[in-house]
Amino acid sequence: MSEKKEQWLEDLIRLTEEDTEKKTEKQIKILEAATEIFAEKGYAATSTSEIAQKAGVAEGTIFRHYKTKKDLLLSIAGPIVIKLVAPFLLRDFAKTIDMPYERAEDFFRALAKDRFKFVRENMRIIKILIQEVPFQPELLEQVKSLASEIVFERLKRVVQHFQEQGQLVDAPPWRILRTGASVMIGMILVHVLLVPDFSIDEDEEIEYTVDLLMYGIAGRPR
Numbered sequence: 001m002s003e004k005k006e007q008w009l010e011d012l013i014r015l016t017e018e019d020t021e022k023k024t025e026k027q028i029k030i031l032e033a034a035t036e037i038f039a040e041k042g043y044a045a046t047s048t049s050e051i052a053q054k055a056g057v058a059e060g061t062i063f064r065h066y067k068t069k070k071d072l073l074l075s076i077a078g079p080i081v082i083k084l085v086a087p088f089l090l091r092d093f094a095k096t097i098d099m100p101y102e103r104a105e106d107f108f109r110a111l112a113k114d115r116f117k118f119v120r121e122n123m124r125i126i127k128i129l130i131q132e133v134p135f136q137p138e139l140l141e142q143v144k145s146l147a148s149e150i151v152f153e154r155l156k157r158v159v160q161h162f163q164e165q166g167q168l169v170d171a172p173p174w175r176i177l178r179t180g181a182s183v184m185i186g187m188i189l190v191h192v193l194l195v196p197d198f199s200i201d202e203d204e205e206i207e208y209t210v211d212l213l214m215y216g217i218a219g220r221p222r
Contacts, residue, residue, distance in 0.1 A: 027065050029055040034072050039127040043073050073128075104162040105214045112184050112206045119192045127193065152177065183213045 023031070033055035037046045048069055052059040066072040101107045119126055152174070159173040168176060187209045191200055211220070 026057050026061055030062055035124055039124040104167040105210050109206060109210045115188055119188050180213055
């Protein structure tokens, strides 16, 4: 682990300290080691002895701060979901929505660029969320709440705006959002998480994906 803390680790430490006492140096090392190994191997395949070895502490030290391995996972993912991801989504979606886009495709293009940047800057935490949220009821409920209260309601208004202008089909907004999310998230996850070493022109990939989303595999009308 590097001596200089990465931004995601500094954010995690700051967020967890808001509701508890200041973290000791050993706790910080445990959080950093656990995040790295959870992201690499997954929660189930990670042992507390591995975390202790990577953090350079005794295994008993982990259990003095966290009762179980699951408590350690929740101490990492919980604050990120509630206090880091939520404000980030709210701030960036609000900024994107407030921009005076004339075309729906310009909105989707800006959204894709924002999400690419977000995933690249928070890759380790996102890997943990992808791996563990479906299997951890506490985290799953938090994500569902964020998706409905922050993401869906705001994006639904954007979809309705472009529907009123005749730029999007007259369909339930949730169906349009489901399709858009599938295409955008699929593009980002494949390139950033699944094949990160595959060289692409990011702007070109976004243009192609937005074009596919707006006009389908049949292409633009001639």
